[in-house]
Amino acid sequence: xxxxxxxxxxxxxxxxxxxxxxxxxxxxxxxxxxxxxxxxxxxxxxxxxxxxxxxxxxxxxxxxxxxxxxxxxxxxxxxxxxxxxxxxxxxxxxxxxxxxxxxxxxxxxxxxxxxxxxxxxxxxxxxxxxxxxxxxxxxxxxxxxxxxxxxxxxxxxxxxxxxxxxxxxxxxxxxxxxxxxxxxxxxxxxxxxxxxxxxxxxxxxxxxxxxxxxxxxxxxxxxxxxxxxxxxxxxxxxxxxxxxxxxxxxxxxxxxxxxxxxxxxxxxxxxxxxxxxxxxxxxxxxxxxxxxxxxxxxxxxxxxxxxxxxxxxxxxxxxxxxxxxxxxxxxxxxxxxxxxxxxxxxxxxxxxxxxxxxxxxxxxxxxxxxxxxxxxxxxxxxxxxxxxxxxxxxxxxxxxxxxxxxxxxxxxxxxxxxxxxxxxxxxxxxxxxxxxxxxxxxxxxxxxxxxxxxxxxxxxxxxxxxxxxxxxxxxxxxxxxxxxxxxxxxxxxxxxxxxxxxxxxxxxxxxxxxxxxxxxxxxxxxxxxxxxxxxxxxxxxxxxxxx
Numbered sequence: 001x002x003x004x005x006x007x008x009x010x011x012x013x014x015x016x017x018x019x020x021x022x023x024x025x026x027x028x029x030x031x032x033x034x035x036x037x038x039x040x041x042x043x044x045x046x047x048x049x050x051x052x053x054x055x056x057x058x059x060x061x062x063x064x065x066x067x068x069x070x071x072x073x074x075x076x077x078x079x080x081x082x083x084x085x086x087x088x089x090x091x092x093x094x095x096x097x098x099x100x101x102x103x104x105x106x107x108x109x110x111x112x113x114x115x116x117x118x119x120x121x122x123x124x125x126x127x128x129x130x131x132x133x134x135x136x137x138x139x140x141x142x143x144x145x146x147x148x149x150x151x152x153x154x155x156x157x158x159x160x161x162x163x164x165x166x167x168x169x170x171x172x173x174x175x176x177x178x179x180x181x182x183x184x185x186x187x188x189x190x191x192x193x194x195x196x197x198x199x200x201x202x203x204x205x206x207x208x209x210x211x212x213x214x215x216x217x218x219x220x221x222x223x224x225x226x227x228x229x230x231x232x233x234x235x236x237x238x239x240x241x242x243x244x245x246x247x248x249x250x251x252x253x254x255x256x257x258x259x260x261x262x263x264x265x266x267x268x269x270x271x272x273x274x275x276x277x278x279x280x281x282x283x284x285x286x287x288x289x290x291x292x293x294x295x296x297x298x299x300x301x302x303x304x305x306x307x308x309x310x311x312x313x314x315x316x317x318x319x320x321x322x323x324x325x326x327x328x329x330x331x332x333x334x335x336x337x338x339x340x341x342x343x344x345x346x347x348x349x350x351x352x353x354x355x356x357x358x359x360x361x362x363x364x365x366x367x368x369x370x371x372x373x374x375x376x377x378x379x380x381x382x383x384x385x386x387x388x389x390x391x392x393x394x395x396x397x398x399x400x401x402x403x404x405x406x407x408x409x410x411x412x413x414x415x416x417x418x419x420x421x422x423x424x425x426x427x428x429x430x431x432x433x434x435x436x437x438x439x440x441x442x443x444x445x446x447x448x449x450x451x452x453x454x455x456x457x458x459x460x461x462x463x464x465x466x467x468x469x470x471x472x473x474x475x476x477x478x479x480x481x482x483x484x485x486x487x488x489x490x491x492x493x494x495x496x497x498x499x500x501x502x503x504x505x506x507x508x509x510x511x512x513x514x515x516x517x518x519x520x521x522x523x524x525x526x527x528x529x530x531x532x533x534x535x536x537x538x539x540x541x542x543x544x545x546x547x
Contacts, residue, residue, distance in 0.1 A: 001020075001022060001068065001069045001449055001479045002020050002066060002067075002068055002124070002125070002449045002479060002481070003019065003020060003067045003068060003069055003090070004017065004018060004019050004020065004065075004066070004067045005017075005018045005020070005038075005041070005042060005045075005064070005065070005066050005067075006018075006063075006064070006065040006066075007038075007041045007062075007063075007064050008062060008063045008064075009055060009056040009059035009060075009061065009062040009063065010037070010040075010041050010044070010054050010055065010056060010062040010063075010064060010097075011034075011037045011040065011041075011051075011054055011056060011062075011510075012034060012037065012056065012501070012508050012509050012510045013034065013037060013041070013056065013509065013510050013511070014056065014509050016510075016511060016512055018038075018497070018512055020479065020481065020495070021479075021494070021495050022475075022479050023475045023476075023479065023480070023494035023495065024471055024472050024474075024475035024480045024482065024492060024493045024494050024495070025479070025480065025481045025482070025493060025494070025495045025496075025497070026481075026482045026484055026489065026490045026492075026493030026495070026496050026497070027481070027482070027483050027484070027497045027498075027499055027512070028483075028484060028485070028490050028496070028497075028498055028499070028523055028527060029498050029499030029500060029501075030501075031485075032501065033499040033500055033501045033510060034499050034500075034501055034510030035483045035499045036453075036483075037510055038483075038499070038512070039127075039451065039453060039483065040054065041054075041064045042064070042066065042125075042451075043127075044064050044095060044097065045064040045065065045066045045093050045094065045095045045117070046066070046093065046117055046118070046120070046121035046124070046125060047095070047105065047114040047115070047116075047117030047118035047120075047121055048118065048121065053101075054097050055097055055098070055099050059099065060098070060099055061096055061097060061098045061099060062096070062097045063094065063095070063096045063097070064094070064095055065092065065093065065094045066092075066093045066094075067090055067091070067092050067093075068090065068091040068093070068124055068449075069089070069090060069091075070087060070088065070089060070090055070091045071089075074123065075123040076091060076120050076123040076124060079116070079119045079120055079123065080107070080120075083107075083112060083116045085107050085108060085110055085112065085116075086108055086110070087108075088108070091107070091108065091120070091124075092106075092107070092108050092109065093105075093106070093107060093117060093120070094106040094107075094109075095117065105117050107120070123448070124448060124449060125448060125449050125450075125451060126448050126449070126450045126451065127450075127451045127453065128434050128435075128438060128450065128451065128452050128453070128455060136408070136421070136434050136437055136438065137421055137434075139406075139407050139408075139420065142391075142406045142407055142408050143364075143401070143404060143405070143406035145441055146364055146367055146368065146371065146391060146406050147364070147401070148441070149367055149370075149371055149440070149441050150363050150364060150366070150367030152360060152363045152364065152367070154360070154400075154401050154402075156356040156359070156360075157353070157356040157357055157359075157360050157400065157401060157402050158400045158401065159356075160349070160352045160353035160355075160356040160357075161353055161398075161399065161400040162400070163349050163352065163353075164346075164349040164350060164352070164353045166349075167342070167345045167346045167348075167349040168346055168349075170342055170345070171339070171342040171343060171345070171346050174335070174338055174339055174342050175339060177331070177335075178331070178332070178335040178336075178338075178339065181328055181331060181332045181335065182332060182335075185329075185332050188325055188328055188329045188332065189329065191311070191322075191325050192322065192325050192326055192329055194307065195307065195318060195321070195322035195325070196322065198300075198303055198304065198307060198318075200304045200307070200315065200318045200319060201319065202316045202319060203316060204304065204315075205301065205304050205305065205308075205315035205316065208297055208300060208301040208304070209301060211297050212294065212297050212298055212301060215289055215293070215294045215297070216294070218287035218289065221287070222284065222287045222288075225280055225283055225284045225287065226284060228280050229277060229280045229281050229284055232273060232276055232277035232280060233277060237273055238270070238273055238274070238277065241266060241269060241270055241273060242270070244266060245263065245266050245267070245270065248262060248263050248266065249263065304318065353398075356402075357398065357402040357403050357404075360401070360402040360404070361393070361402060361403075361404050364393055364402075364404055364406065365393055368391035368393060368406075371391050371440060371441075372389055372390055372391055374440035375389040375433075375436050375437055375440050376388075376389060378435075378436035378437075378439050378440060378470070379432070379433075379436050381466040381470075382432040382435070382436060382459075382463055382466050382467065382470075383432075383459075383462070383463040383466075384412075384429065384432055384433070384436075386412075386413060386414055387410060387411065387412050387413070387429070387433070388410065388411040388414070388418065389408070389409075389410050389433065389436070389437070390408075390409050390410075390411075390418055391406065391407075391408055391409075392406070392407045392408075392409050392418075393405070393406055394407075407420065408420075408421055408437065409421070410429075410433055412429055421433055421434070429458075431454070431455040431456060431457055431458065431459070431467075432455075432459065432463070432467065434455060435452070435455055435467060435470055435471070436470075438450070438474065439470050439473065439474060442474055442477070442478065448478065449478070449479045449480075449481065450474065450478055450479070450480050450481070451480075451481045451482075451483075452471065452480065452481070452482045452483070452484075453483050454483055454484065454485065455467070455482070455484075456468075456482075456484050456485070456486040456488075456489045457485070459486070460486065460488070461488075464486040464487075464488035464489055465488040467486065467488070467489055468486070468488045468489040468490075468491065468492035469492065471489060471492060472492040475494065485527065486527070487524045487527040487528050487541065487544055488544060490520075490523070490524060490527060491524055491541075491544035491545050491547070495514075496514070496515045496520050496523070497512045497513065497514050497515065498512070498513050498515055498519075498523050499511075499512050500512070500513060517545075520541075520545065521538055521541045521542055521545065522538070522541075523541075524540075524541035524544055524545065525537035525538045525540070525541040528540050528541060
């Protein structure tokens with residue numbers, strides 16, 4: 001609910017504070033007094049597009065502040081949360097317009113954008129009138145209004161649409177992947193065959209490199225070890241030492257024990273020499289290899305390293321890379337089957353969506369019949385019993401909320417072609433159509449603060465009274481603001497303000513005055529009789545207020 005509106009230095013308003021209440025709030029005043037300025041200012045703080053120049057002449061800036069009650073669960077709270085703004089029990093919107101045209105918006109004293117204001121306004125205010133392109137006259141919103149009236153459950157269609165879109169994306173991605181893989185099929189088959197033929201194992205490159213270095217080193221030292229074995233053997237040191245021992249043994253009997261130590265030392269030396277020779281021979285045997293073996297090791301080592309460079313991976317990762325390529329090749333080979341499976345999934349998702357959309361269409365057609373009957377019943381008291389209102393449902397582009405296009409059409413006379421509300425109906429007829437439609441829709445939709453801008457234009461007498469009664473009925477469950485020239489409508493208001501234009505010191509300003517019950521009689525009398533208020537007009541005004 002709109003609780004208050006404060007305006008400073010906007011157009012011809014210097015300073016104005018209005019406190020609105022639940023129920024039917026009416027604003028009256030002479031033509032040109034500034035009633036439309038109030039709506040311009042309210043639209044400005046809500047982020048609506050309107051007049052380009054709003055700042056009062058001579059002022060540095062203009063400012064409008066609107067305060068709304070914000071109950072728990074209100075749709076505005078979701079928008080505030082998405083914008084990172086705090087939400088309390090009240091919502092304060094403030095917008096400043098500098099004289100140079102710059103505009104600054106605030107929500108609960110935090111700076112924000114005009115887009116956030118406009119998003120909030122959709123949950124706070126409905127404006128209805130001859131120039132309303134945001135509400136009932138906007139065909140883009142007719143389907144949403146019909147769904148609200150029908151209480152339609154959109155969740156199944158939305159889920160089916162999301163599943164359908166996901167299935168189509170999966171198919172498109174699979175087709176693109178398959179096309180890409182088929183483009184490299186020759187490369188995949190060649191690379192897999194090459195890797196399979198080599199069959200490199202993790203750690204093999206390091207092992208081959210170590211063997212290669214060992215064999216290269218062996219080739220260099222084996223000749224020296226061979227010479228050492230020969231020097232230590234029977235043709236070398238071992239033979240000489242054996243001869244020396246034999247000679248010493250032959251001389252020992254005559255040496256009277258003087259050679260015993262030398263002979264013992266020589267025996268030990270022969271033992272150590274034998275061990276040395278055995279070790280050298282063992283090493284020589286270990287270093288023995290076929291020269292062709294080093295060629296084979298080098299060939300495999302270089303092949304592994306070459307493939308690693310070719311594919312841009314580590315040598316130890318070649319096995320995993322080969323597995324990846326096999327998987328891609330298997331995807332190519334199984335791609336057609338996968339495409340068939342995904343195509344079937346798309347067909348199933350399409351069928352599910354079609355069922356959900358058809359159910360939604362049935363709900364809308366049934367609700368359209370009730371809506372048309374309800375509007376027809378409301379048109380008769382508004383002296384438009386010969387007019388025809390119809391909700392047209394035609395095939396439209398498929399989407400998350402079905403595939404129906406909804407438009408409210410009217411024909412003002414029997415046999416006349418039906419058309420859009422704002423193209424067929426005249427000013428007065430349009431106002432009554434909008435009111436009848438809103439009265440019926442309000443039974444099935446969420447109640448907002450609704451503003452009716454001269455919706456009673458062009459009607460009077462019993463018809464104006466019928467308009468007033470319907471506005472009062474709407475106000476039983478919602479806050480209604482009505483700008484009106486009709487005394488019959490104004491008399492139905494629970495709260496009444498008069499818009500006045502004043503001239504002081506050569507400056508024209510507009511203000512709004514709350515009217516007490518006695519003052520309402522005078523205002524209604526003025527609306528009935530014009531500038532010269534008669535006693536008869538006052539009596540008629542009293543009758544309207546008591547009726």
